Amino acid sequence: MTNPTAAMLVIGDEILSGRTRDSNTHYLAGELTQRGIRLMEARVVADDHAAIVEAVNALRGRWDHLFTSGGIGPTHDDITADAVAAAFGLGISHRADAMALLQAHYDRAGLEFNTARQRMARIPDTATLIDNPVSTAPGFTLGNVHVMAGVPNIFQAMVASVLPTLTGGEPLLSQSLRVNRGEGEIAGPFAALAADFPDLSMGSYPFIQNGAHGTNLVIRGTDPAQLDAAMTRLCALFS
């Protein structure tokens, strides 16, 4: 059985300028792994129409799912919804369902539902809304593309809305062993072990602690029995 695949597209000048450090990719990676969906690729592009359109089309054509974060707020630099509509060749308008949600939200808050805020109701034709329990302004799913907010707590809430609707795969399991030896010392036998288990992925991550070299060895796969067998041999090699 193969696992579904996914990509992440982070949209925002503030990530590329170094002002903000993206945290959404790391969060999504962990959530997808738990559900057996493989994150295959991630990209960051600027708030630039052509760059967003190109990345959306490249990634949605290649992987089962594409998740985006950023660019769906009320200001002039929030151009993601229009770019995603253009990527699909679809129209976009102030959709009645999104307008109603936002009108009710601002009525409750006693705030004017002005032109800028109405921008957040621009949703491509045929898209379905993604619930935003934090601040109401919805994301949307169009085909296999899930368009979500960049603010981390809203992004996370939207991921929680979307993931249960997707078909997962066998959970991607991992086991790791911490070894107090440098990578160069264990690389030979570790490679031989990896060659014996072609269905598993084995990675090694070096660290230095108190001036001494160490390595975290990680084995990933979907078959628990294979994982256990590999781990037993790994421990026999290096423990």
Added chain:
Amino acid sequence: MTNPTAAMLVIGDEILSGRTRDSNTHYLAGELTQRGIRLMEARVVADDHAAIVEAVNALRGRWDHLFTSGGIGPTHDDITADAVAAAFGLGISHRADAMALLQAHYDRAGLEFNTARQRMARIPDTATLIDNPVSTAPGFTLGNVHVMAGVPNIFQAMVASVLPTLTGGEPLLSQSLRVNRGEGEIAGPFAALAADFPDLSMGSYPFIQNGAHGTNLVIRGTDPAQLDAAMTRLCALFS
């Protein structure tokens, strides 16, 4: 005058599985911005030969510089050097200059310079070495591609070696104003201001603090006089 452009390519299964959160992109973004080099795009791909080759060729063809992190260690999953050589259609071998550096390093440490460690001397033909003051194993520059380690302190040391060799641009300046109003309230006048300064980039980044909405407004550009003029008008609008 236009600023040089750059892209970042992060290579590693551990980022896509959610095991490790990438910090190198954020570090590089800040360093490039200070030197007037615009980071235009970033990608993360797995430890997969074809994926690395494709991303290297896409990004080195499009931007002035490409920086990579990850996959240059001694273990079987370290395949970046071979993939970059393949992307350029060049050969790769245990280069004498890198072999000498590493041999001296392991001699000093009293450790065997074994086959695995010799893997770190595999350098594409015609590449120049990037100094690694932390752990000796070098990165390399091939054409406009700078191949560096994934371990953050080594990546940072290599960036410090490479950046002084590159032609920078006018510094990318930014000024910001923190406003205790939500984005939806300031979006209209902020967009009008942005339209008056087409050479500047203006972004708005919402936050919630103690339950109240606020927004950081950021203006970026290379012309200090324009930046000051825009900032004066911004403060008049919202302070």
